[in-house]
Amino acid sequence: MGLFVLSDGMGGEAHGEVASALAVETVVKHCMEGENNPALPVFGETQAGWSAKTKRLSSAVHLANKKIYESAAAHSEQTGMGATVTAMWIAEDRLSIAHVGDSRAYVLRMGGLQQLTSDHSLVAEQVRRGILTAAQAEESEMQSVLLRALGANPEVEVDAEEQPLFPRDVLLLCSDGLTRMVTEPEIAGTLQSDPDPGKSAEKLIALANERGGADNITVVVVTTNADSKGWFSWLFGGKQKSSNGTGTAGGK
Amino acid sequence: MAKLSLMFEKKLVKEVPVGSRAVSIGRSPDNDLPVDNLAVSNYHARVYFEAGKLVVEDLDSLNGTFVNDMRVERATLHDGDSIWIGKHHIKVDSRGDAPVPWDSGRKANAPRINETMVLDTKVRRDMLQQAAAMGERTQFAAGRLKVPTIVVLSGKTDQKEYALTNKLTVIGKSSLATVRIKGWFKPAMAAQINQRDDGYYLVAGDKIPSVNGAPIAGPVRLNDGDLLEICGVRLNFIFRE
Numbered sequence: 001m002g003l004f005v006l007s008d009g010m011g012g013e014a015h016g017e018v019a020s021a022l023a024v025e026t027v028v029k030h031c032m033e034g035e036n037n038p039a040l041p042v043f044g045e046t047q048a049g050w051s052a053k054t055k056r057l058s059s060a061v062h063l064a065n066k067k068i069y070e071s072a073a074a075h076s077e078q079t080g081m082g083a084t085v086t087a088m089w090i091a092e093d094r095l096s097i098a099h100v101g102d103s104r105a106y107v108l109r110m111g112g113l114q115q116l117t118s119d120h121s122l123v124a125e126q127v128r129r130g131i132l133t134a135a136q137a138e139e140s141e142m143q144s145v146l147l148r149a150l151g152a153n154p155e156v157e158v159d160a161e162e163q164p165l166f167p168r169d170v171l172l173l174c175s176d177g178l179t180r181m182v183t184e185p186e187i188a189g190t191l192q193s194d195p196d197p198g199k200s201a202e203k204l205i206a207l208a209n210e211r212g213g214a215d216n217i218t219v220v221v222v223t224t225n226a227d228s229k230g231w232f233s234w235l236f237g238g239k240q241k242s243s244n245g246t247g248t249a250g251g252k
Numbered sequence: 253m254a255k256l257s258l259m260f261e262k263k264l265v266k267e268v269p270v271g272s273r274a275v276s277i278g279r280s281p282d283n284d285l286p287v288d289n290l291a292v293s294n295y296h297a298r299v300y301f302e303a304g305k306l307v308v309e310d311l312d313s314l315n316g317t318f319v320n321d322m323r324v325e326r327a328t329l330h331d332g333d334s335i336w337i338g339k340h341h342i343k344v345d346s347r348g349d350a351p352v353p354w355d356s357g358r359k360a361n362a363p364r365i366n367e368t369m370v371l372d373t374k375v376r377r378d379m380l381q382q383a384a385a386m387g388e389r390t391q392f393a394a395g396r397l398k399v400p401t402i403v404v405l406s407g408k409t410d411q412k413e414y415a416l417t418n419k420l421t422v423i424g425k426s427s428l429a430t431v432r433i434k435g436w437f438k439p440a441m442a443a444q445i446n447q448r449d450d451g452y453y454l455v456a457g458d459k460i461p462s463v464n465g466a467p468i469a470g471p472v473r474l475n476d477g478d479l480l481e482i483c484g485v486r487l488n489f490i491f492r493e
Binding site: 093094107109110112114115116117118119124127128133134137161162163164166 | 417418419420422426428429440441444446447448449450455456457458471
């Protein structure tokens with residue numbers, strides 16, 4: 001189906017895991033149902049120029065927010081649980097992205113790693129507003145403070161957009177556990193070192209572990225190929241290091 | 253809660269409370285206290301709480317901000333003070349409670365935040381506001397309204413101007429490119445512009461673009477007014493108000 005979802009949970013005990021699992025499950029289910037039933041309601045605001053898939057993906061993230069929020073409201077022990085979500089849906093040479101939180105999507109294209117999402121964290125917002133430099137943000141103690149996450153409020157603002165894909169693009173979804181430990185040039189080098197997306201995902205996790213990555217690290221790598229007729233196909237591999245097990249990734 | 257009353261001679265023009273957000277004062281109508289007078293700069297001054305104190309800050313205005321009769325760049329305000337801007341003045345009423353400042357307790361119980369936490373919108377606004385006050389003078393209002401834009405100076409493209417709204421903008425012949433270059437022998441993906449937190453970066457595609465006449469060696473952060481040349485197409489990168 002070309003749908004890839006990564007979610008990183010937060011909240012004490014095992015509730016972060018509950019939230020991230022609920023996020024992935026809801027997004028995948030809503031997108032699959034939408035494929036079978038185009039009349040399925042669309043949640044949240046959409047832009048007129050978006051494809052049906054982008055609208056559906058954005059809708060799925062709105063719905064996931066609602067489900068997590070409602071679950072936390074109904075179970076007092078889950079108070080404060082939440083999750084990030086970064087989702088990609090590939091249709092031929094078009095990519096739809098929907099995103100909330102500080103997990104990231106990247107594309108490796110012609111050797112360069114380009115970021116496809118903006119972090120909804122306090123420090124990232126301060127860099128965008130010119131209050132902090134990117135280097136200061138990396139040193140900040142406030143890195144974990146999010147301005148947006150699923151489950152925090154009854155409604156959430158979702159970033160969604162569309163991108164063209166080109167042959168040999170490599171797509172990456174990752175939780176902040178990776179990007180805090182491994183630099184972008186290292187990520188680019190690792191993705192280029194192995195054509196097998198499962199192996200490069202493993203290598204990225206190993207690299208983060210060498211640095212003593214304490215956080216949960218979840219990685220999904222997707223390689224896109226075009227055959228002689230120009231049809232796209234994709235291969236993917238995911239890998240997870242769960243020290244506190246709050247990340248979830250799914251693909252369909 | 254503290255209150256600001258904009259007066260012209262003895263007449264009340266507008267009254268606003270000062271909460272966690274700064275109150276902006278200036279000629280531009282998007283200010284919280286718009287002052288319609290040519291002697292007043294577009295974004296002239298702002299008033300906000302810092303560490304529990306009400307502060308006025310002049311935003312490099314042409315004709316200055318005065319508290320009572322003293323010209324100030326930045327001053328603590330007291331109940332009953334008057335801020336003079338041109339021929340208008342703003343009466344300060346700061347009886348009542350000041351909001352609990354985020355900054356004052358920050359060092360003492362500095363949250364060693366290892367676990368991810370989410371800020372609700374009010375706390376978020378307070379923190380950003382405080383962070384802004386701590387940092388350089390930053391005119392948020394003005395900065396946020398600027399849209400990065402590509403203006404086509406010469407060459408064949410599908411539009412004359414493009415607002416860069418995507419995280420990644422593709423420039424090339426591809427039918428999916430945002431900036432579509434027309435003509436024979438043009439690459440599908442000639443160059444890209446990636447939005448990062450600290451700015452917009454031009455990245456090579458199938459061709460090496462140049463910025464202000466110099467071919468780029470790697471990703472280059474674009475500045476307002478830069479001239480780009482990509483496959484014979486000349487583009488101007490600007491921040492449009």
